[in-house]
Amino acid sequence: xxxxxxxxxxxxxxxxxxxxxxxxxxxxxxxxxxxxxxxxxxxxxxxxxxxxxxxxxxxxxxxxxxxxxxxxxxxxxxxxxxxxxxxxxxxxxxxxxxxxxxxxxxxxxxxxxxxxxxxxxxxxxxxxxxxxxxxxxxxxxxxxxxxxxxxxxxxxxxxxxxxxxxxxxxxxxxxxxxxxxxxxxxxxxxxxxxxxxxxxxxxxxxxxxxxxxxxxxxxxxxxxxxxxxxxxxxxxxxxxxxxxxxxxxxxxxxxxxxxxxxxxxxxxxxxxxxxxxxxxxxxxxxxxxxxxxxxxxxxxxxxxxxxxxxxxxxxxxxxxxxxxxxxxxxxxxxxxxxxxxxxxxxxxxxxxxxxxxxxxxxxxxxxxxxxxxxxxxxxxxxxxxxxxxxxxxxxxxxxxxxxxxxxxxxxxxxxxxxxxxxxxxxxxxxxxxxxxxxxxxxxxxxxxxxxxxxxxxxxxxxxxxxxxxxxxxxxxxxxxxxxxxxxxxxxxxxxxxxxxxxxxxxxxxxxxxxxxxxxxxxxxxxxxxxxxxxxxxxxxxxxxxxxxxxxxxxxxxxxxxxxxxxxxxxxxxx
Numbered sequence: 001x002x003x004x005x006x007x008x009x010x011x012x013x014x015x016x017x018x019x020x021x022x023x024x025x026x027x028x029x030x031x032x033x034x035x036x037x038x039x040x041x042x043x044x045x046x047x048x049x050x051x052x053x054x055x056x057x058x059x060x061x062x063x064x065x066x067x068x069x070x071x072x073x074x075x076x077x078x079x080x081x082x083x084x085x086x087x088x089x090x091x092x093x094x095x096x097x098x099x100x101x102x103x104x105x106x107x108x109x110x111x112x113x114x115x116x117x118x119x120x121x122x123x124x125x126x127x128x129x130x131x132x133x134x135x136x137x138x139x140x141x142x143x144x145x146x147x148x149x150x151x152x153x154x155x156x157x158x159x160x161x162x163x164x165x166x167x168x169x170x171x172x173x174x175x176x177x178x179x180x181x182x183x184x185x186x187x188x189x190x191x192x193x194x195x196x197x198x199x200x201x202x203x204x205x206x207x208x209x210x211x212x213x214x215x216x217x218x219x220x221x222x223x224x225x226x227x228x229x230x231x232x233x234x235x236x237x238x239x240x241x242x243x244x245x246x247x248x249x250x251x252x253x254x255x256x257x258x259x260x261x262x263x264x265x266x267x268x269x270x271x272x273x274x275x276x277x278x279x280x281x282x283x284x285x286x287x288x289x290x291x292x293x294x295x296x297x298x299x300x301x302x303x304x305x306x307x308x309x310x311x312x313x314x315x316x317x318x319x320x321x322x323x324x325x326x327x328x329x330x331x332x333x334x335x336x337x338x339x340x341x342x343x344x345x346x347x348x349x350x351x352x353x354x355x356x357x358x359x360x361x362x363x364x365x366x367x368x369x370x371x372x373x374x375x376x377x378x379x380x381x382x383x384x385x386x387x388x389x390x391x392x393x394x395x396x397x398x399x400x401x402x403x404x405x406x407x408x409x410x411x412x413x414x415x416x417x418x419x420x421x422x423x424x425x426x427x428x429x430x431x432x433x434x435x436x437x438x439x440x441x442x443x444x445x446x447x448x449x450x451x452x453x454x455x456x457x458x459x460x461x462x463x464x465x466x467x468x469x470x471x472x473x474x475x476x477x478x479x480x481x482x483x484x485x486x487x488x489x490x491x492x493x494x495x496x497x498x499x500x501x502x503x504x505x506x507x508x509x510x511x512x513x514x515x516x517x518x519x520x521x522x523x524x525x526x527x528x529x530x531x532x533x534x535x536x537x538x539x540x541x542x543x544x545x546x547x548x549x550x551x552x553x554x555x556x557x558x559x560x561x562x563x564x565x566x567x568x569x570x571x572x573x574x
Contacts, residue, residue: 032378035401036485040397042288043168043406043478046444047103047136048123050471051093052169053080055139057242059440060169061413067169071157074186077281079154082143086470087412089172090158094240097199097318098296102139102353103265104206105302105480107133109360110510112572113482113489130214133478134207138218141207144200145225148190150492153232155196155240162462163564166413168439184338186508191236195297198260201229217259223271230264234280236238258287261302265307281307290319291326293339294350296472305357309515317361324367327351331370334454336377336389342465344448345395349477358497360510361543363518365508368487375484378446378477380404385450388459397469399442407447407459407510409433411468416461430462445469446477486511508560512572519549519560529571531556539563 005501035318051057054066068089072079082091084101088166093540107114111131119128120135128135145153162184163268165175176182189197212219237257262284269277285307288300299321305551308316339347355371380394380402389395392404400406409429411554417439418425429436448466450457458466506521519527519542528539540546550573561568 010546033401034376034381035399035486036375036481038401039379039396039399039477040113040481040485041115041132042396042444043238043446043474043481044103044114044133044444045082045118045123046442046446046469047139047471049364049440049442049445050083050085051139052082052084052089053143055081058124059417059442062122064170066360068173070173070186071184072154072186072417072447073183075149075154075188077149077154079143079146079157079186081146083140083471084169085472087093087410087414087464087468088162089169089413090162091143091156093144093155093193093196094399095296095470095472096195096311097143097203098299099131099475100144100203100297101139101199101206101302102472102475103133103137103478104203104210105287105476106482107131107352108206108210109479110482110486112512113486122569131403132352134211134214137207138211141204141225144204144229145221147200148225148228152188152190153193153197153200153229154186154188154428155193155200158184166416166418166426168417168419169414170478171419172413178274178514184564191232193240194233194237194257195260196240197229197233198257198262198264199296199299201226201264201292202267203221203227205264205271208271209267210479226268226271227262228270230261233257233261233264244412250274256287257305258284262288263299263306266303266310268559269310269384280309281309285316290323293347294323294354294476295347300353301357308361315463317358320354320358321364322363324355324364324370327355328366328370331373332453334377334382335466336374336382337370338450338453341451343448343468343470343473345378345446346449346470346477348378348449349475349480351475352480353483356480360483361516363520365520366507371409371480372484372488375481380406385457386455388492389450389455395447395449396440397445397447407445407467408441408460409438409443409447409459410446410447411461412442413463415440415481426461430460433460442469444474446473448473453537457513504545506562506567506569507570511549512574514574515549515551517550517560517571518572519536519546519548520544525565528561528563530559 048057048119049059052068056478069080083096085095086094090318114131114133115130116127118125118132120217161177164177165172165450174182208219208223211216239257262281265277265281285303286302292298294301304316304319327337332338336348338344352374358366378395380392384391390404391403394400395408414476415438448468453467508517508519524543527542529537531537555571555574559568560571
């Protein structure tokens, strides 16, 4: 009798193992579960902590009136507002414009991923009908518009002397750190500074496209400003390393301007349809460098991707694929790519975005796995990093879905929030982490990260290599996170048009789709696409991967389904 039960058990086990849908469910249940929507919300809202001026930052008491209200007094112009760079209060066009562009970029490509959870004031509820990412980035584009003078652009406010204070924003803005003055220096350009101003032009041009459904007049204002930035940046092109004050020449001394100026040109072409801009972008791309790691100052691959989207010339996509393939070989055994010691997770997020863009175009599964692995590592999918990051420790403040904790002691003056004896409190906290309370949790901030591949993260206020938090650390990470969120949601969720978990791991992306719908699956399926009236638009037997052109289809809702199962999915074509 026992023998018969054993045989029956083995038969059932064999049948179960051959049911792919059951295995898929079991696999999903055993995977670490991340809440990408929550992470995206946190990372977007982080920008509210970086606001300058009277812009209702959530890291200042409501009704306080803001900080650094006299920015621009040195040149007789109101230049308050915008974003502080990192844990200090300097305002750079180099990093600020880059961050604005990259935060907008994910929304441009995958708007479905982005929520409207709150209003712009203090980044809190209720929702206001505008996606939160646009509310946040508008703080910076408002500032970029302010920075236009009479045939000049003001491109930096403050310098290294700002670091002589470590106090909360309102107090810091009254400190006489600049030759016994509280008036911060302003740097201006009547020509050149083409990497900083090019990035500013690109961000403004993209904002003009994305904000048009919400405020046509503001969109026009952004476009006019983008053209002005481009005009000045294109006159005797140069980099900002030529600044009169070279205290921050390290920001750009290794950079050129072809990538930023070229990206500005392609964004202006998208906004205006003026082919002169497209021709300039193509010309500038000839000098862009496909081998550099993507970061502020190096957005070459963004230029290539935009040119591929418009021209469909495969040489541009090949440049991105070549770079991503090289990044795949740099993957560390702990689950992410380590390209630099200072701000390592910034570059991991940057690399993830490039891989996401490649996957979006080609369905390259290795690229997707690479992008997801980097994002998941940042969110806590690892077995521990020496010093202060145990297993499942998230490097995104406020995100703790895996239960490993997150950073508590950032190198960030505003979050520390001291009005008196800032450096004394800093020293005490440095020597005994957790001994001096912070005024605010720096919710959504992305840590610099491990200093040496899979080793050495220190959660300490004094460690600006591991534990500083910057607008440009989150920027590309935020867009890559949006892509992972939308792909994972579309492939695992069940709604009224998706009746069962995908039995062959069928994925269709991007959704909404513009030019192509990428379809991937494990094995073979007999697929069809119908319009909402049930008319078959396309059908084919698909083995593993199919790239379906949809740019000739009418805009609207379609149903993609497997003719041999009950699987179906709603697809939006725009």
